[in-house]
Amino acid sequence: MSTASVEALVDGLQAIVGPAHVSTTPPDRVAYARDLWPRSQLDRLAGEPPRLPTAIAWPADTAQVAEVVALCRATRTPIVPFGAGSGVCGGTLPVRRGLVLDLKRLRRVRRLAAEDGVIEVEAGHNGERLERWLAHRGLTLGHFPSSILCSTVGGWVAARSAGQCSSRYGKIEDMVVDLEVVTGDGQVRRTPRVDAGGFDWNGVFVGSEGTLGVITSATLKVHPEPRARAFRGWQVPDIQAGLTVMRRAMQAGLRPAVLRLYDPLDTLMVGSDGDKKAGGGPLHTLKQGLLGQGSGGGALRWILSHPRLGNGAVNLLPAPCLLVTVSEGEPGEARATDDALAAFAREVGAKDLGEGPGRAWLAHRYDVSYKQSGIYRKGAFVDTFEVATTWDKVAALYAAVREAAGRHVLVMAHFSHAYPGGCSIYFTFAGAAPDASAMRDRYDAAWQAGLDTALGAGAAIAHHHGVGLSRRSHMGPAHGDARRWFDALKATLDPDGIMNPGKVFGEAP
Ligand SMILES: Cc1cc2nc3c(=O)[nH]c(=O)nc-3n(C[C@H](O)[C@H](O)[C@H](O)COP(=O)(O)OP(=O)(O)OC[C@H]3O[C@@H](n4cnc5c(N)ncnc54)[C@H](O)[C@@H]3O)c2cc1C
Numbered sequence: 001m002s003t004a005s006v007e008a009l010v011d012g013l014q015a016i017v018g019p020a021h022v023s024t025t026p027p028d029r030v031a032y033a034r035d036l037w038p039r040s041q042l043d044r045l046a047g048e049p050p051r052l053p054t055a056i057a058w059p060a061d062t063a064q065v066a067e068v069v070a071l072c073r074a075t076r077t078p079i080v081p082f083g084a085g086s087g088v089c090g091g092t093l094p095v096r097r098g099l100v101l102d103l104k105r106l107r108r109v110r111r112l113a114a115e116d117g118v119i120e121v122e123a124g125h126n127g128e129r130l131e132r133w134l135a136h137r138g139l140t141l142g143h144f145p146s147s148i149l150c151s152t153v154g155g156w157v158a159a160r161s162a163g164q165c166s167s168r169y170g171k172i173e174d175m176v177v178d179l180e181v182v183t184g185d186g187q188v189r190r191t192p193r194v195d196a197g198g199f200d201w202n203g204v205f206v207g208s209e210g211t212l213g214v215i216t217s218a219t220l221k222v223h224p225e226p227r228a229r230a231f232r233g234w235q236v237p238d239i240q241a242g243l244t245v246m247r248r249a250m251q252a253g254l255r256p257a258v259l260r261l262y263d264p265l266d267t268l269m270v271g272s273d274g275d276k277k278a279g280g281g282p283l284h285t286l287k288q289g290l291l292g293q294g295s296g297g298g299a300l301r302w303i304l305s306h307p308r309l310g311n312g313a314v315n316l317l318p319a320p321c322l323l324v325t326v327s328e329g330e331p332g333e334a335r336a337t338d339d340a341l342a343a344f345a346r347e348v349g350a351k352d353l354g355e356g357p358g359r360a361w362l363a364h365r366y367d368v369s370y371k372q373s374g375i376y377r378k379g380a381f382v383d384t385f386e387v388a389t390t391w392d393k394v395a396a397l398y399a400a401v402r403e404a405a406g407r408h409v410l411v412m413a414h415f416s417h418a419y420p421g422g423c424s425i426y427f428t429f430a431g432a433a434p435d436a437s438a439m440r441d442r443y444d445a446a447w448q449a450g451l452d453t454a455l456g457a458g459a460a461i462a463h464h465h466g467v468g469l470s471r472r473s474h475m476g477p478a479h480g481d482a483r484r485w486f487d488a489l490k491a492t493l494d495p496d497g498i499m500n501p502g503k504v505f506g507e508a509p
Pocket residue numbers: 035036080081082083084085086087088090091092103123124144145146147150151152153154155156157158159160161162163164209210211213214215216369370464465466468500503
C-alpha cells in the first residue's frame with residue numbers, strides 16, 4: 001500500500017473506532033504478526049522476518065465492525081479477524097498484510113436465558129472469564145479448551161474448537177444456536193436458529209476461520225454446573241484395551257466428562273499416577289526437557305535428533321497405559337457413570353489406580369501447554385497434531401502416523417475427545433536438528449508425513465486446532481468437490497476476497 005493509501009485507511013479507521021483504537025506502531029504490528037503456530041516460531045529462529053499488518057483496529061461493537069468492513073471493502077484492504085491469537089495453525093498471520101481486527105472489545109454478555117439454556121455473548125469475550133461469569137450463576141458452557149485462559153468465543157467458533165470435556169458437552173459446533181456475523185460484503189447477518197428446520201446455516205461459519213466474515217456474537221447452549229464429580233485412573237493392559245473401554249462406554253450411552261488414554265510414552269510423561277513425577281536415566285532427561293525443565297539442552301537435542309532410535313526405544317516401554325476418567329453431573333449420575341466405566345475397565349483387565357490420576361489431571365489440566373518456550377530455548381521444537389477417525393481405524397491410524405512421522409520426530413500421543421463413532425488422537429511431535437533451517441525442514445517433513453498418512457487413512461486431518469496455513473495444503477483432497485461450494489459462498493459473502501485471504505483453502509485454484 002502506498003503511504004497515501006495507508007494514511008487514508010488509518011484516517012477512515014480512526015473516524016469509525018476512534019484514534020485511540022487504531023495502531024500502526026511497530027511494536028503493535030510485530031505483536032499482531034503472529035499467533036502460536038510453531039512453524040512461524042521456527043521461521044523467526046531461521047532469521048526470516050514476519051510479514052507485518054498495515055494496521056490494527058479495536059472496534060467496540062457490531063456497528064463499528066460493519067463500518068470497518070465496508071471501509072476495507074472500498075479500499076480492497078485484507079482483514080484478519082483476531083480473537084486472542086492462541087491459534088496454533090497460523091490463522092491470524094497477515095500473509096497479505098492489511099488490517100488485523102482485534103475483537104476483544106466486543107465482550108458483552110447480551111442475553112442469558114437460563115431457563116432456555118442459552119446465552120448470547122459477543123465474540124471477543126475471553127473463555128475463562130465467561131466460564132467464571134456462568135459459574136457465579138450456577139451454569140457452565142462445558143467448553144474447556146486447554147487455551148481457555150487465552151482464547152475467545154469468536155476464535156472457538158471460527159476454528160471449530162473442542163474443550164477437554166467434549167465427550168459430555170460436545171464440540172463448539174454442538175453448542176452454537178445462532179450467530180451474528182458481519183460478512184465480507186459489509187452486511188450484518190444473523191444465522192437462523194439451529195432448530196429452524198432444514199439447513200443448519202451455522203455450519204457455514206463454524207470452522208471458517210474468518211474467511212467469510214467476522215463473527216460478532218454467538219448464542220450458545222449452557223448447562224447447570226455439575227454438582228458432583230467422580231475421578232478415576234486405570235492402568236489398562238495396552239492401547240487397544242484402553243480404546244475398547246472408551247468405545248464401549250460411549251456406545252453404551254455413557255457421557256463421562258473426560259476419557260483420556262495415554263500411549264506408553266505419554267503415560268511415562270504424565271506419570272502412572274498422573275502427577276508428572278520424573279523417573280531416571282535418558283527418559284528422565286527427555287521428560288524434563290519436554291516439560292521445559294532441567295538445565296542445558298545437549299542431551300535433549302541428541303535424543304530428539306535421533307528420532308528412529310528414540311521411537312525404537314519407546315517401542316520397548318511396557319505396554320500398560322494410563323486411562324483417566326472424570327464423570328460428572330448430579331451425584332447419582334456421576335457415581336453411576338463411574339461405576340459403569342469401572343465395569344468396562346475390569347472386563348479388559350485394567351487395574352484400578354484410585355481417584356489420584358483423575359484429580360491430578362484436573363489440577364494440572366492447563367499446565368503442560370505453557371512449557372514450550374523452554375524447549376525452543378534448548379534448541380529443539382515441539383508441536384501437536386490432532387486428527388480423528390472412526391473406532392475401526394483408530395489403532396491403525398495411530399500406528400501409521402507414528403511410523404511415518406517417527407522418521408523425523410519423536411512421537412507420543414493420547415486419545416481423547418471420544419464420541420460414539422470414534423475419537424481423536426492428539427500427537428505430540430518433538431524434534432531437533434543442528435541449525436534453525438534444518439529444524440524447519442525436519443518440522444515440515446514430520447507434518448507432511450502426518451497429514452499424508454491421515455488423509456490416506458480416510459481420517460479427519462484436524463479435530464480442533466483448525467486449518468489456518470498449516471493444513472491448507474491438504475484441504476483440497478480432504479474436501480473434494482466441496483471446495484467449489486466454498487468458492488460460491490465466498491463469491492456471495494465476500495465478493496472482493498478481503499476476508500482472511502490465504503487461509504483454510506488458500507487461494508482459488
Ligand atoms: C496452549 C494451547 C492449548 C490449546 N488447547 C486447545 C484445546 O484444548 N482445544 C482447542 O480447540 N484449541 C486449543 N488450542 C488452539 C486455540 O486456542 C484455538 O484454536 C482457539 O479456538 C483459538 O481462539 P482465539 O480466540 O485465540 O483465536 P485466534 O487465534 O485469534 O484466531 C483463530 C482463527 O479464527 C479466526 N477468528 C478469530 N476470531 C474470529 C471472529 N470473531 N470471527 C471470525 N474469525 C475469527 C482468526 O482469523 C483465525 O483464523 C490451544 C492453543 C494453545 C496455544
